[in-house]
Amino acid sequence: MTESTSTLLDVKDLTVEFATRRGIVRAVQNVDLTVGKGETVGIVGESGSGKSVTSYAVMRILDRAGRIADGAITFSGIDVRNASESEVRDLRGREISMVFQNPRAALNPIRKVGHQIEDVLLEHLQASPQDAKVKAIEALQKVRIARPDERYHAYPFELSGGMCQRVVIALALACRPQLLIADEPTTGLDVTTQKAVMDLIVELTRENGMSTILITHDLGLASAYCDRVVVMEKGKVVETAKSAQIFKSPQHAYTRKLMRSTPRIGANLRDLLPEDMPVPLTPAKKTAGGGASLLSVSNLVKEYPRQGVGGTLATLFRRKNEFPQSEVFRAVDGISFEIKRGESVGLVGESGCGKSTTSMMVMRLLDATSGHITFDGEDIAAIPAKSFAGLPLRKRIQMVFQDPTDSLNPRFTAARAIADPIYRLGGLRGRDAVRARCEELARQVGLPVELLDRFPHQLSGGQKARVGIARAIALKPELVILDEPTAALDVSVQAVVLNLLEDLKHSLGMSYLFVSHDLNVVRLLCDRVIVMRAGKIVEEGETEAVLSAPKTDYTRELLAAIPHPPL
Amino acid sequence: MNKLAQVEPVEATPVPVSKPARQGSLFSHARYVIGENPVTGIAFGMFVIIAACAIFGPLIAPYDPLASNTASALQAPSAKHWFGTDQLGRDILSRVMVAARLDLGIAIFSVALVFVMGGLSGVAAGFFGGWTDRIVGRIADTIMAFPLFVLAMGIVAALGNTVTNIVIATAIINFPLYARVARAEANVRRDAGFVQAARLSGNSDVRIVLTQVLPNIMPIMVVQMSLTMGYAILNAAGLSFIGLGVRPPTPEWGIMVAEGAGFIVSGEWWIALFPGAALMLSVFCFNLLGDGLRDIVDPQRRT
Structure with missing residues (x-):
């Protein structure tokens, strides 16, 4: 699609303001955006860049505090900004949908x-x-x-x-409709599902000659599916280009930074950091697994009763053989693996494959149905999850949670969140000593010390992630389970957090079990990778070997589903 | 570790980094909430007046609330007796003011009692589930099976006609409300990330309930408390109205309404109206205050 095709949506000089407690906040400033008939335009930006607000303004569905302060929105000849509410209602759903x-x-x-x-x-x-x-x-x-x-x-x-x-x-x-606005339509979906959904959107809209605006934080996804990409930062458009061009010759510094920090084939962990950042001392070299075994899992099984079958009434009224399937569902079906000291192992799979259940069992938050978990020579699967909290062993296995917001108590300050494990298991007494340790940890994870007295909602996503990491390493654990620690973060923050995790691993000598659905991220951080599907391990091996020459179809399918920019 | 500290400026943080912790932020926040919603301000003003009456009532009342004076009986509101006088010539304004202490006291103690009983058992039910949940749930169901006011009457009649028993009865009939709200809120947070994280930090379950879950459901419980305060006042007055609990000549809004009711037909409307209005306004005030309080204690809005 080129400029010559007629314009469907024309946004000129759009400024959107929100009235907040601290005064007027400009979420979108002087944004120009055009969408031609049949064109697919991607709006890319990190959280807070105003990409969603722009589309809400086009649909006139800003919430009460927001208003279009300046600019013009023209949709196939209709002045959307000044149209009456009933005219706009007519547009929504019939002409523009979301x-x-x-x-x-x-x-x-x-x-x-x-x-x-x-x-x-x-x-x-x-x-x-x-x-x-x-x-x-x-x-x-x-x-x-x-x-x-x-x-x-x-x-x-x-x-x-x-x-x-x-x-x-x-x-x-x-x-x-003539225009479809897709606001992060595949966030939270598995990669294979993401591919199917995106293919479907693009195919259906092309078929019907519709235009699409794809709002996403994923530059790779946008450039794989869109004709043109608009990059936004802090409410402003910083670059607009054809998607093929944007990867070849990004013009704006922010676009370059965004591209750098997107995990991709052929880039190592340090490549993700911005150019102007001092190169860390340790090169991101993979430690060859040679240490002693730290954790070994054998024949681990977790069964859940199948829902709707076990009920008393269902049992009473059920005819014989009406439910041929077994009454239990095996979330984890006899898996075995090993983690050596100082090694990072990636546990990869799509949602429902049992990777989180496995990590919860290793973490001793969940009791296994059968199997052994041997941690440093001791079978910890035999210890009930309930009584594990008070044991000295608890110190040695810690976890970084997926959602930094959910995993911090909203009523605890950052310092109190980090201090909690120190008070309970750290053996450190006295407010000053604990505070000093918290500050030391904050420095280790790169969290400004003055932020320690803030509540979680006063911190950004990356800062919350750092608090979560500081809490996990507070007890100097030997094994840390990372449950998609960067899934909720922007790519540039993700790059920094991943590098931080790598540095901490080297300086503190920890082992990682990295649970993730994102193979690109696993590639960066892990020495070995385990691919799980439906409770079973389908493939296991050195990360590079598995990702460059996968042995099973499933791994190949996973790899193929990752959107790659057209290069 | 210096190199790690340098990592910071890269991060795209929309939150301004250098904002010092403000002093008196709760006060300024309260002012903001009231500014946003003036009704809360009015409710708060009313609460201050009611509380002042409850605390200083006997000191600031213009007359002795118990002193009868048959010479000035059944006088309509005037400059001398703003709310008029009753059949024994007692000043109604003084009696309404002094009664605030008793009515508010019953409400506060019963709400405090039910908060401890219902709140704790509800949180335990929601967090631990299983048998704890079943037992607490069935107790709540059993209480709910009775018409609540009749149950309160029965409790007071059975235990004896005292103020303490009114407090207990009011607490018992509110139990299901608290237990259920606390149960639902605790249940949602049972598997929250921060609860799991607390387990990893070596906290026992009881500790997690008290230090992690309970503080997080406080906002909703505070709203619940404010709402049931009004209800508790109404309940105490209702019991007194039908002759249970507080006995004459003690000034109490419910009794005063009951005493005045007979005089409405003969045109002496003020005897029942003013204590009734005091009752209505205080219930109204606590309901409105509940909404305002939620905004003040909610950490999400305290930015």
């Missing part, structure tokens, strides 16, 4: 998905009550939902995340 980040939240949980599609069709007079059902099933078919007749009757909770997103896309496309 796909949100969390598909489950976008669907009504107590209505069948088929009925929800019917609602939209009837509301916009796209169907009559007689043929609504047929059209709704057609819509489900279009988004490649298998067995659409059955799924018409499904409730959102009965569908997987990827399926829900397909339903949301079906809803968004039901009225054949």
Whole structure:
């Protein structure tokens, strides 16, 4: 698509302001944006860059505190900024529609998905009550939902995340809008699902000659699927270019920084840091696994009762052999692996593969059904999770959680969060001594000491992640489990945090079990990688060997699904 | 470790880094909340007046609330007796003011009692689940199975006609409300990341409940307390109205309304109206205060 095609959406000099307690905040400043007919435009930026606010302004769905302060928005000849509310309502859904980040939240949980599609069709007079059902099933078919007749009757909770997103896309496309705004449509989905959903969006919109705005934090994803990419930083557009060009010759410093920090093939951990940063002393060299065994897991199994089968009534009224499947569900199905001292092992798999359950069992927060977990010669699987909290062993295995916000008590200051394990297990007494240790830890993780007295909501995502890391290393553990520690962070912050983790590993001599769905990130940090699927280990080996020459189809599929920029 | 400290400036932080911790931030926050929602300010003003009456009532009341004077009985509101006088010539304004202490006292003690009983058992039920949950849940269900006011009447009648028993009865009938709210809130946080993190830090479950979960559900419990305060006042007055609990001639809003009710037909409306209005306004005030308090204690809004 080129400039010559007619313009569908033209945003000129857009400024959006929010009235907050500290006065007016400009979330978006003088943004120019055009979307041609049939064009796919990606808006890329980190959190707080104003990319979502821009699209909300286009839809005129800013919340009450926000207002369009300046600029013009023209959508196929209509002045959106000055249009009446009823005119705008007419645009939404019929001309412009939106796909949100969390598909489950976008669907009504107590209505069948088929009925929800019917609602939209009837509301916009796209169907009559007689043929609504047929059209709704057609819509489900279009988004490649298998067995659409059955799924018409499904409730959102009965569908997987990827399926829900397909339903949301079906809803968004039901009225054949001219413009689809997809706001992080695949965040929270597995890579293979992400690929399927993105392929579907691009295919359907191209088929119908629709335009798309894809809002994402992932430069790779945007450049793989969009014609043009708009890079935003702090409410301003810093660069607009064709997606092929943006990777070849990024013009703006911020774009370069963003590109550098995106994990990619052929880059090592230190490459992700910005150019102007002093190169750390230790090169990111992989330690050859040669240390003694620290943790060894053998035949670990975790079973859960299958839901809806074990109920008393169901048992009473069930005919013989009505439920042929076993009554237990094996989340983790007899896995064995080993972690040596000073080694980082990546545990990779898609959601539901049992990687988190495994890490919880190793962490001794969850009891295993059977199997052994041997930590430094002691079988810790035999110790019930309940009584593990008070043992001296607890000090030696710690964890960094996935969501830095959720894992910090909102009513504890950073210092108190870090001090908690020190008070309980650290054996350090006296306020001054603990405070000194907290400050030492803060310095180790690069958290400014003056931030220690802040509450979590007063800290940025990266700072919260540092607090979580400081808390995990406070007791000088030997094994740290990293549960997607950077999944909730912006790429530039992720780059810094990953480097920090690598440095800490070397300076403190820890071993890592890195649980993640992102192979690109695992590649950077891990010596060995274990790929899990449906509770079983499908592949295991040195990271480079597994990622460059995968032995199983599943690993190959995972690798292929990672969006790669067109180079 | 110096090299790690240098890592910091790279981070794209939208939060301003160098903001010193402010002094008196709770006060300024309260002022902000009241500015945003003036109704909270009005409710707070009313609360101050009611509290002042409760604390200083006997000192600032213009007359002795118990002194009867048949010569000035059943006088309409005037400059001398702002709220008029009752059938025994007692000054109604003085009686309404002095009664605030008893009514508020009953409410505060019963709410405190139910907060400890219901709050703790609810949190335990939500956090531990299993048998704790079943037992607490069934106790709450059993209480809910009765018409609550009738249950309160029964408790006071059975235990004896004293103020202490009114406090206990009011606490018991509010138990399910507290237990359920606390249970739901604790249940949500049972598997939260910070609870898991606290386990890793070596905290026992009881410690986690007290130091991690309880402080986080305080905002909602405070709102609940403020709302039930109004309800507790109403309940205490209701019991007195039907002759249980406080006995005449003690000034108490419920009794005063009951005494005045008979005089409304003969045109002496003020005897029942003023204590009734005091009752209504205080219930109203505590309900509004609940909303305002939530905004003040909620850490998400305290930025």
